[in-house]
Amino acid sequence: MITSHNIGILLDLIKNSKKNSDLYLLVKKNSILYSSKRKSNFCLKNNNIEHTLNISKFYQSTLNILIPILRKNKKLVIAQIGQSIDGRIALNNGNSHYINNPKSIIYLHCLRSISDAIIVGSNTIKKDNPLLTTRKIKGTNPKRIIIDGSLSLNNKYKIFNDGNENIIFTKSSKIVKLNNSTIIRLKEKNFTKNLITQIKKLKYKNILVEGGSKTISELIDNKYIDILQFMIAPILIGSGINSLNLKEISNLNRAIRPKHNFNELENEIIVNLFLNS
Ligand SMILES: NC(=O)c1ccc[n+]([C@@H]2O[C@H](COP(=O)([O-])OP(=O)(O)OC[C@H]3O[C@@H](n4cnc5c(N)ncnc54)[C@H](OP(=O)(O)O)[C@@H]3O)[C@@H](O)[C@H]2O)c1
Numbered sequence: 001m002i003t004s005h006n007i008g009i010l011l012d013l014i015k016n017s018k019k020n021s022d023l024y025l026l027v028k029k030n031s032i033l034y035s036s037k038r039k040s041n042f043c044l045k046n047n048n049i050e051h052t053l054n055i056s057k058f059y060q061s062t063l064n065i066l067i068p069i070l071r072k073n074k075k076l077v078i079a080q081i082g083q084s085i086d087g088r089i090a091l092n093n094g095n096s097h098y099i100n101n102p103k104s105i106i107y108l109h110c111l112r113s114i115s116d117a118i119i120v121g122s123n124t125i126k127k128d129n130p131l132l133t134t135r136k137i138k139g140t141n142p143k144r145i146i147i148d149g150s151l152s153l154n155n156k157y158k159i160f161n162d163g164n165e166n167i168i169f170t171k172s173s174k175i176v177k178l179n180n181s182t183i184i185r186l187k188e189k190n191f192t193k194n195l196i197t198q199i200k201k202l203k204y205k206n207i208l209v210e211g212g213s214k215t216i217s218e219l220i221d222n223k224y225i226d227i228l229q230f231m232i233a234p235i236l237i238g239s240g241i242n243s244l245n246l247k248e249i250s251n252l253n254r255a256i257r258p259k260h261n262f263n264e265l266e267n268e269i270i271v272n273l274f275l276n277s
Pocket of ligand 1: 080081082089090094108120122123124127128147149150151152191192210211212213214216237
């Protein structure tokens with residue numbers, strides 16, 4: 001049976017398999033089949049084994065969303081937004097727990113586990129105080145990259161106290177000591193462009209940008225995001241923080257109309273927009 005205890009191992013196996021490997025994976029109703037014969041487009045490297053495991057609808061949907069991303073076998077930057085149907089990611093007071101179904105946390109940890117690094121802005125650290133790990137599924141933790149323009153964070157936040165490392169990008173020259181952190185200072189002029197150049201130099205394969213709104217919007221405006229993924233909960237929040245605040249356009253023919261797909265996950269809709277393809 002696929003559970004939160006082994007989904008991380010399976011995702012690691014898929015992630016580390018080579019494109020032309022000799023084991024294939026078929027995700028179908030209630031089961032997942034590993035085979036040495038080609039039965040689907042998904043393949044995994046392993047010894048010649050054939051094995052069937054039971055799988056719930058939730059993990060089946062999770063794999064159906066994540067495997068095509070993993071099988072692209074190229075560097076990808078994915079931005080993920082958990083939002084209400086009226087486009088809010090948090091209340092004005094910063095409260096964002098929980099807009100999505102509780103199972104969406106497990107899905108999010110799966111998405112983190114296929115990512116080599118995770119990017120968030122400083123407001124998300126201040127409002128949510130997240131760890132940004134894969135603890136719900138015991139997967140591989142991505143490296144944490146925090147954008148803290150004015151270097152306003154301090155050691156009281158969890159990311160500075162769990163022993164894992166952080167990379168902090170800033171434009172501030174303030175002298176601050178943050179636990180387990182490398183602070184990289186960039187010029188204020190063209191900060192976002194320089195930031196993208198520096199992150200590319202770190203040579204991570206999959207990068208997840210987890211928020212908030214300012215961080216994701218700025219990176220979309222600078223054409224850094226390959227896949228923009230919305231996890232849309234069927235709830236109405238009213239006033240709150242918009243999921244995105246992109247540059248204004250003057251005519252609808254300038255709207256971004258990317259390739260896209262829709263997936264269902266526990267009564268929520270996952271929409272992928274393929275921005276760079
Ligand atoms: N539902 C979800 O999926 C989700 C996910 C994550 C966060 N959230 C919510 O989102 C809210 C926070 O979002 P937010 O938009 O206010 O803030 P944010 O994006 O988390 O952080 C913004 C700050 O990060 C720095 N920053 C990020 N990108 C930058 C860039 N390209 N150039 C310069 N500085 C940059 C700036 O710091 P300085 O101001 O110091 O310059 C900026 O003010 C929280 O309430 C959180 O709960 C929701």
